[in-house]
Amino acid sequence: MSQDADNLYIVRTKAVAGCFSMFLLMFGLTFTPLFFPASQGLLTKGLLFPLLFALEFVVLVPLYYFFFRKREGLGQGIFNARWFTILFAALLFIQLILPLILGLRQTEAWVTSQISLSSYALWLSMLTLIFIAPVYEEIVFRGCLFNAFQYWFNNKTWLSSVVVSVIFAIMHTQYVDLRTLLMLFLVSQVLIIARLKSNGLLMPIMLHIVMNGTVIALQMGAQTLLPDS
Template sequence: MQQEIDNAYIVRTKAVSGCFSMFMLMFGITFTPLFFTRSAQLMESGLLLPLMFVLEFLILIPLYYLFFRKRDGLGKGTLSAKWFVILFGAILIIQFLLPAMLGMRKTEAWVMTQVSLHNYAFWLTNLSLIFLVPVYEEIVFRGCLFNAFQYWFNDKVWATSLVVSTLFALMHTQYADIRTLLMLFLISQVLIVARVKSKGLLMPVTLHILMNATVIGIQYGVQVLLSSG
């Protein structure tokens, strides 16, 4: 009996270590552009970020399908229309009402840079932000990392959500305003609710995609109006 318990503990510990390794791998890939011989030219042309996004996607997604998609909470789950509408409404409040409440009058410089790109750099960057980044970020943060910390915190969802959301916010180093990091923390909390309620990743992934598409679309529209005026 004791041997069976020990074996089960070893198996689960290895599984959790594998989940955390996905986060560390994504973190490591983030710095790979620094080692590109033409990183300065790629950054200047606006191609460095989409290259990194595609690289992360091509590495992390196959690993997910091979090792993680059948694990508890890492499958599709169920997509509830009621909860989807409620949670997307919460995301819209955080994205568009909270900044005014916090006195944020200027859009982050990084966001304006992305919607100001030209030609293929604009499309590669923003389509990646809409369709690629949300998929692997949800797999890593609301999927693998959530599972790992939930195990370490003895299934305490509230403690797990606090740590995962903090890491999610801090990983977005392109933002300079602490209030933006607070917004990211809250967005992560909403996406965690989606993950817990749906018992899977389809709902948080879909919410994340729709959020990015909405924010980028509105920012681009504002940019076009300002430039034409």
Template sequence: MISMDRVLHSLVCVSFFVGWYLIQYALLAFPGITTYNDALAAWPLFTILFILPYSLFSRAYYQKRTGLMPFGTVRFSDLRLPIIAMVILSVATMFYGEDETSILEMLALSPLHQFILVVSVVFAAPIIEEIIFRGFLLNAGMGYGPNGKHVMIIITSVLFAMIHHQYNSPATFIMIFVMSVIFCHVRIQTNSLMAPIILHMINNAVAMLLLFLLNDTP
């Protein structure tokens, strides 16, 4: 029988996820944000100034109350196989994916906006998304046995792929889904949130580096 404490814990975890989802719409209330290009330029700074603090404070409060979301420690041996899997996945996506217009539009931003974008994508986004998805959302399904864990990994990964709605290629969505599954397993096996954060940062850093190198025009 499932205890009420377990159900309440799951609802609390989901509420933090819902809070993260809703806070993103606050950007629409900012004056001057009327077009997609406006949002593209403002989003990285909004992420750093508002969404990152929300995620960090939520995680700190939850960890203090439950102890179920430690940053933990990381060993290279924990990252070796996931990194190899990420490389294979990225190479496969390069062959079967399509050019994403939303990514190319980033190159039209000013140098200052590009710098803020890099900080947001490489550092802020991995911390935020791992806390929200591999932290709160994954924890919502823990404690319900092996089936509950596996179902929550799938749900977490589907939602993680869906929130990256700026992409158009099915191959990109599949890549993001599989990447999330990898991050979920790493989080569970290491009991460390830092491990998937580092993997996520590596993935985003390589993606941003290739974006600027391969599209650098004289």
């Protein structure tokens, strides 16, 4: 009996180590541009972030598909339209109403720089932000990293969700305002609820995609209607 328990412990420990390694890999990929002199030129042209998002996608998503998608909570889960609607409304509140409450009326410099990109770079940036980044971010943060902390914290979901959300906010190094980081923390909390309610990653991925698409569309519309603001 003791041998079986030891074997189970080893298996679970290896599984958790694998989950955490996905986060470490994404962390390493995120900072690879620091080691390449050409990165500054790509950043100036607006191509650095789309290429980085694409790199993280092509590395992380296949690893997820072959090694993680059948693990507990890391599959598609059950899509619930009612919860999707409720959580999407919560995300819209965080993105559109909360900034007014917090007095956050000036757009982050990184967002402004993305909107001001040349045509092809702008579309490339938008497409990767909407359809690529949400997929691997949900796999890593609400999937693998959340599972790892659930194991380390003995299934204390509230603690796991707080730690994962703090890391998620901090990893968005392009933002500098603490109020923006608070919003990212809350966004992560909502997406974790989606993960828990659906017991999978499809619903948080779809919420993340629709949220990014809505926010970007509104930002582009505001830029078109109020170009001098």
